[in-house]
Amino acid sequence: MNIGRFNRYYLLFLIPLAVLTSLTFWIIHNQTMDRVTSELKLESNILAGQVRDQLNLSFAEIHSDLKLLTEHYKLHQLDSLIKPRNVINELQELWISVAEQRARYDQIRFLDDQGQETIRINYSNQKAAATPEQKLQSKRHRYYFIEAINTPSGEIWNSLLDLNIERKQIELPLKPTIRFSTRVNRHDGQPDGVIIINYLAKNLLDKFRRVTASYSGHALLLNWQGYSLVSPNAANDWGFMFPDSPQSRVSLEHETAWQATQNNKQGQLLNQMGLYTYNQIDPSGNNEAASKCNSCLWLMLHVPNQLIEVKLWRELSKTIPLLLLSFFLFAIILGVALWHREKRQAHERQIQELNRNISYEHELFLNSPGVIAKLRNEIGWPIEFISSNIEELLDYDADYFASGKVTYSSMIDSRYLEKYTQETLEAENKGSNSFSHSPYLIVGRNKRSRWIQETVHAIRDKLGKLTGFYVHINDVTPLKEAEERLTQSRDYIQKVVDTIPDPTMVIDIDSHELKLINQSALDLYNNGQAIDPEITCYRLSHKRSNPCRGQLDPCPIKQIMEKRTAVSVVHKHYDHQGNVIHVDVRATPIFDDSGENIVQIIESHRDITETVEMEKQLQHIAETDRLTQIYNRMKFDEELKNQIAWASLTNNRFGLIMFDLDHFKKINDTYGHDMGDKVLINTVDLLNGRIRKSDVLARWGGEEFMIIAPLIDTKELRSLVESLRNAVQQYEHEGVGSITASFGASVVRPSDNIHSLLKRVDSALYESKQKGRNRSTVF
Numbered sequence: 001m002n003i004g005r006f007n008r009y010y011l012l013f014l015i016p017l018a019v020l021t022s023l024t025f026w027i028i029h030n031q032t033m034d035r036v037t038s039e040l041k042l043e044s045n046i047l048a049g050q051v052r053d054q055l056n057l058s059f060a061e062i063h064s065d066l067k068l069l070t071e072h073y074k075l076h077q078l079d080s081l082i083k084p085r086n087v088i089n090e091l092q093e094l095w096i097s098v099a100e101q102r103a104r105y106d107q108i109r110f111l112d113d114q115g116q117e118t119i120r121i122n123y124s125n126q127k128a129a130a131t132p133e134q135k136l137q138s139k140r141h142r143y144y145f146i147e148a149i150n151t152p153s154g155e156i157w158n159s160l161l162d163l164n165i166e167r168k169q170i171e172l173p174l175k176p177t178i179r180f181s182t183r184v185n186r187h188d189g190q191p192d193g194v195i196i197i198n199y200l201a202k203n204l205l206d207k208f209r210r211v212t213a214s215y216s217g218h219a220l221l222l223n224w225q226g227y228s229l230v231s232p233n234a235a236n237d238w239g240f241m242f243p244d245s246p247q248s249r250v251s252l253e254h255e256t257a258w259q260a261t262q263n264n265k266q267g268q269l270l271n272q273m274g275l276y277t278y279n280q281i282d283p284s285g286n287n288e289a290a291s292k293c294n295s296c297l298w299l300m301l302h303v304p305n306q307l308i309e310v311k312l313w314r315e316l317s318k319t320i321p322l323l324l325l326s327f328f329l330f331a332i333i334l335g336v337a338l339w340h341r342e343k344r345q346a347h348e349r350q351i352q353e354l355n356r357n358i359s360y361e362h363e364l365f366l367n368s369p370g371v372i373a374k375l376r377n378e379i380g381w382p383i384e385f386i387s388s389n390i391e392e393l394l395d396y397d398a399d400y401f402a403s404g405k406v407t408y409s410s411m412i413d414s415r416y417l418e419k420y421t422q423e424t425l426e427a428e429n430k431g432s433n434s435f436s437h438s439p440y441l442i443v444g445r446n447k448r449s450r451w452i453q454e455t456v457h458a459i460r461d462k463l464g465k466l467t468g469f470y471v472h473i474n475d476v477t478p479l480k481e482a483e484e485r486l487t488q489s490r491d492y493i494q495k496v497v498d499t500i501p502d503p504t505m506v507i508d509i510d511s512h513e514l515k516l517i518n519q520s521a522l523d524l525y526n527n528g529q530a531i532d533p534e535i536t537c538y539r540l541s542h543k544r545s546n547p548c549r550g551q552l553d554p555c556p557i558k559q560i561m562e563k564r565t566a567v568s569v570v571h572k573h574y575d576h577q578g579n580v581i582h583v584d585v586r587a588t589p590i591f592d593d594s595g596e597n598i599v600q601i602i603e604s605h606r607d608i609t610e611t612v613e614m615e616k617q618l619q620h621i622a623e624t625d626r627l628t629q630i631y632n633r634m635k636f637d638e639e640l641k642n643q644i645a646w647a648s649l650t651n652n653r654f655g656l657i658m659f660d661l662d663h664f665k666k667i668n669d670t671y672g673h674d675m676g677d678k679v680l681i682n683t684v685d686l687l688n689g690r691i692r693k694s695d696v697l698a699r700w701g702g703e704e705f706m707i708i709a710p711l712i713d714t715k716e717l718r719s720l721v722e723s724l725r726n727a728v729q730q731y732e733h734e735g736v737g738s739i740t741a742s743f744g745a746s747v748v749r750p751s752d753n754i755h756s757l758l759k760r761v762d763s764a765l766y767e768s769k770q771k772g773r774n775r776s777t778v779f
């Protein structure tokens with residue numbers, strides 16, 4: 001099945017499904033969000049209404065108390081001038097009973113039109129008491145008196161809701177208070193004074209807390225500056241009363257929402273910080289109060305965005321799993337459906353391909369030589385059909401197979417049956433549609449065996465199940481026999497070459513690869529181990545990666561190709577231990593059938609290392625002076641000849657020095673011949689250490705020596721000769737003392753031959769001797 005195609009198709013359907021699911025999610029999300037916010041808005045609106053009603057109810061009770069007190073007729077008998085005691089007493093009694101009955105007023109006072117306290121009732125611990133006259137004070141300059149006396153007749157004035165202060169200290173426990181006041185008028189409408197009651201707002205605030213306790217968000221009661229009076233975080237409340245403590249103001253922290261409350265008395269606002277529901281409440285009961293009302297209270301209900309999100313996801317969690325489940329179910333169903341479709345199509349394609357192959361193979365079989373058979377894939381492979389030429393192959397009549405019961409396995413030589421079965425099973429397991437068997441023997445009617453090379457084509461039914469085989473049986477007996485003969489003759493040749501004691505090998509002239517190698521060669525070059533089939537002659541014997549060339553190791557193949565006859569060369573080879581060996585390589589060409597082209601060569605190697613070593617030693621002896629171990633005259637002549645030839649070719653000059661020890665005869669005569677020998681050896685050692693490596697020192701004869709000094713001019717030669725002469729003179733021979741030598745030298749000239757040069761140097765030496773010895777002459 002084509003996995004790539006399945007993946008492509010699957011993605012083609014899956015992507016739109018994913019897009020559709022995302023779109024559905026988006027719609028559900030938006031709808032849920034709308035629903036959640038609507039619900040929250042409704043809940044907040046209802047709560048805001050409840051709170052507002054509750055607070056207004058409380059304020060209405062206060063207004064009613066205030067009205068009751070104000071309208072008492074006795075009160076009009078009091079003003080700044082006339083304050084009858086009995087009236088005061090009567091009023092005090094009345095007010096005490098009001099204070100105790102209501103239990104919500106901290107103070108009830110009457111201030112005359114000059115601000116002087118006339119009646120003052122204090123309420124504490126459920127008891128009310130009138131303040132004695134002498135303790136009454138003037139409150140003429142207090143803001144509440146000024147505000148109250150100036151309030152239009154019949155209206156109620158109220159102070160901020162703040163904390164009560166006693167003797168300039170905030171009273172503890174905190175005592176939230178609002179002062180309510182109204183004017184008391186004379187009959188002419190002028191003020192007689194004001195009644196001021198201090199309302200203990202604790203009950204009001206507790207009520208606020210109670211009513212808002214079950215709200216999903218945060219309920220806050222704020223003053224006109226945005227300071228909280230009641231909030232979820234009580235530590236933030238009453239900030240305006242404690243200027244030294246950290247300030248928290250809703251007007252700053254929720255600026256946009258606060259701005260909205262300043263423009264509208266009530267409303268709702270939804271922004272990125274959440275849902276706000278607000279309401280302005282005027283304790284004075286003036287519904288027409290200006291939006292900038294300092295004595296008003298603000299109710300603010302806030303549902304933070306996080307809370308909305310939590311609610312949203314709580315709602316979504318009811319539907320999203322279903323959506324995801326649907327998506328995965330669809331994806332799985334889609335995958336399975338596509339998988340099956342793809343598998344079916346692959347199957348159909350396979351069968352089509354198979355049918356095409358079968359019809360092609362059928363054609364092939366009909367036109368091909370050999371025997372064709374159709375076998376069933378059952379035990380022993382019964383023969384369903386076999387072509388009539390089976391008769392020629394196995395001497396069986398084709399009718400013999402007509403019953404369809406003869407099995408093919410019964411004809412296979414039992415020695416090959418297991419392998420044949422194994423090859424068939426392997427091909428079956430691999431799902432191969434065609435394969436070949438390795439050659440096997442089949443036994444005919446007269447027990448005549450034939451070698452078979454078989455090609456097999458699988459036959460499958462519509463479901464791909466293997467039902468049989470077409471087999472194409474080829475008789476390869478002649479080929480097999482020829483192969484066997486070839487192997488035998490190869491083995492024979494190998495045996496023959498292995499009897500040759502010299503390392504021998506057959507080499508391909510193009511690739512230089514070894515086609516045959518005898519045991520002796522393997523022993524010498526490869527420690528008796530078999531070689532890689534592609535190894536070359538130079539890798540084996542020279543241990544290098546390039547063919548032989550040049551004078552030192554001339555390539556026998558190259559020489560044979562030039563001369564087209566046997567050649568012999570001497571090579572330096574390496575044995576398997578890396579030792580150098582000198583080998584006499586005799587190579588003979590092998591021509592192809594036409595006799596024209598050389599295709600291979602036979603090389604036979606003879607180890608001549610000992611002979612070569614001996615020759616080297618002999619040559620050394622022939623070239624060396626026995627006493628001083630330097631070149632003798634014969635070798636010197638050869639070197640001099642080479643130098644002259646080289647100088648005439650290259651124009652490179654060399655110097656020739658001849659020197660002779662002075663009065664050497666005397667040394668012999670005086671100290672004996674052995675001591676004379678010692679002096680000669682010492683002198684040679686001395687001068688050998690003074691000349692360059694490229695210089696050649698040789699014994700010319702007796703106590704006469706020669707030096708060839710290449711690349712030198714006359715000046716340099718002169719200085720060299722002098723330095724040598726000095727060295728000889730300064731050397732102290734043990735038991736003899738110092739001796740001297742005379743030198744003659746010259747630089748070779750272009751016209752020189754060996755005789756002219758020798759003659760010039762000899763003359764120079766003669767002159768040195770003539771002039772008294774121990775001197776040098778350079779011509």
Ligand SMILES: Nc1nc2c(ncn2[C@@H]2O[C@H](COP(=O)(O)OP(=O)(O)OP(=O)(O)O)[C@@H](O)[C@H]2O)c(=O)[nH]1
Nearest residue numbers: 660661662663664665666668673674676677702703
């Ligand atoms: N010890 C020793 N003496 C040798 C050897 N070859 C030659 N002689 C001696 O060297 C001497 C050479 O003597 P002369 O030819 O008269 O020369 P000379 O005595 O050196 O005198 P001048 O060359 O004229 O200074 C002979 O006595 C030789 O026998 C040698 O190999 N060993």
